[in-house]
Amino acid sequence: MAKRRAQPSARRTALAALRAWRTEKRFADSVIAKLLAQTELDVRDRAFTLELFYGVLRNATLLDFWIGCLRKSPLDVDLRDLLRLGLYQLFFLKTPEHAAVHETVELAPKSRRALINAILRTAARRQDELRSQANAQCLAIRTSHPRFLVARWEQNFGPQAAEALCTWNNRPPPLYARINRLKIGRESFRRAYPESRPLSGNPHFVEFHTFPTEALAQGHCYIQDPSTAIACQLLDPQPGEKILDVCAAPGGKTSHIAELMRNRGGIVACDRAAERVRVLEENLARLGAGIARVFRFDWTRGRIPKEIVAIAPFDRVLIDAPCSNTGVMRRRVDVRWRIRAADFVRMQKQQLKIVRTALGLLKTGGVLVYSTCSLEPEENEKVVQQLLREFANSRRMEVQSSLPFRDGFDGAFAAKLIRTG
Numbered sequence: 001m002a003k004r005r006a007q008p009s010a011r012r013t014a015l016a017a018l019r020a021w022r023t024e025k026r027f028a029d030s031v032i033a034k035l036l037a038q039t040e041l042d043v044r045d046r047a048f049t050l051e052l053f054y055g056v057l058r059n060a061t062l063l064d065f066w067i068g069c070l071r072k073s074p075l076d077v078d079l080r081d082l083l084r085l086g087l088y089q090l091f092f093l094k095t096p097e098h099a100a101v102h103e104t105v106e107l108a109p110k111s112r113r114a115l116i117n118a119i120l121r122t123a124a125r126r127q128d129e130l131r132s133q134a135n136a137q138c139l140a141i142r143t144s145h146p147r148f149l150v151a152r153w154e155q156n157f158g159p160q161a162a163e164a165l166c167t168w169n170n171r172p173p174p175l176y177a178r179i180n181r182l183k184i185g186r187e188s189f190r191r192a193y194p195e196s197r198p199l200s201g202n203p204h205f206v207e208f209h210t211f212p213t214e215a216l217a218q219g220h221c222y223i224q225d226p227s228t229a230i231a232c233q234l235l236d237p238q239p240g241e242k243i244l245d246v247c248a249a250p251g252g253k254t255s256h257i258a259e260l261m262r263n264r265g266g267i268v269a270c271d272r273a274a275e276r277v278r279v280l281e282e283n284l285a286r287l288g289a290g291i292a293r294v295f296r297f298d299w300t301r302g303r304i305p306k307e308i309v310a311i312a313p314f315d316r317v318l319i320d321a322p323c324s325n326t327g328v329m330r331r332r333v334d335v336r337w338r339i340r341a342a343d344f345v346r347m348q349k350q351q352l353k354i355v356r357t358a359l360g361l362l363k364t365g366g367v368l369v370y371s372t373c374s375l376e377p378e379e380n381e382k383v384v385q386q387l388l389r390e391f392a393n394s395r396r397m398e399v400q401s402s403l404p405f406r407d408g409f410d411g412a413f414a415a416k417l418i419r420t421g
């Protein structure tokens, strides 16, 4: 009989994910999804793997600060990952010392086990002292954020809000879902999924404590933060209209728009990335958003497909632009380690290019909504100001935003413009 390969443990999978993330330069979500797909870990072990992997990424600077206190001479990156994992269990998960140390040491190559064991035992013994040393550090170290980002937020929002934002980014996010009224009414949803908790002030959103596999498979809901609804509400699509959703994948807003239109009228949903277009199509089919037609198109290159031009002009255009994602950093854990100070202006150029191309497809009197999940003025207000300067025949109607430290949801920005005569 063929011998079954031993299952990697949750800790070993998390360690492999940290290494892959560091060396392969892929998004954290994609790294961990690929590794988990190759294991047969049960639900609890999967959750533990995610907790370890994302927990270490969220707290990397602080963990490294403690490593620096515990060992003065340089360490190679693989050992540093092991120590990060061990310290995260000791300091954040409060795993009993014997388990945290023993299980982490087991992951180390034999020649390095004594060293890892000694460092982790010392850490456990000096826990109080190490914690108070950390508390005396600046916000960037205490909350593991790049210094330039902390400085920018302190300047833009003030020191208290910047601290609240950094703390917010380090908390695991709740699991929110929008009820898909194309398939199920609110009351029926609550009866079918009594474990869901309605959100006050957001009647079409609920919170789950475990992944709602069945509700998702049925297309009864879509995992989405309530802040994403702002752009769709400002767009205010009406049944029977023609809508262009310029950057649509994976389809959260497209399906919400179809729901607001009661699946009457037409939506053209575009995206440039083939894989994302595939996910968009799947999501729209599952959610029953039958009025959406999907196109793959890059708005910064080439000619607008003639099929789209033939459908134009559109009553309303949504541009949910690619952005730095600084409003969703509690969900996109590795954004803080990818982002560079130059990115905001770089993104602005791309955002403006996309809007300039799509704007010509809007009818006179039509509504344009520009939205992002960024907190940065370069990608939000400054883009809108530039558009108003360039297009004399556009008027700003309304701006809405969500700020994590003010509103308790992800960061989002949306501006509504009208194309006048």
Ligand SMILES: C[S@@+](CC[C@H](N)C(=O)[O-])C[C@H]1O[C@@H](n2cnc3c(N)ncnc32)[C@H](O)[C@@H]1O
Binding pocket: 228, 246, 247, 248, 249, 250, 251, 252, 253, 254, 270, 271, 272, 273, 276, 297, 298, 299, 300, 301, 320, 321, 322, 323, 354
């Ligand atoms: C913020 S996401 C859109 C999220 C989507 N509206 C939703 O609610 O699910 C931005 C999308 O823009 C797409 N994108 C980026 N640059 C693009 C371009 N030049 N042309 C078309 N799509 C682009 C990305 O692939 C990404 O899917």
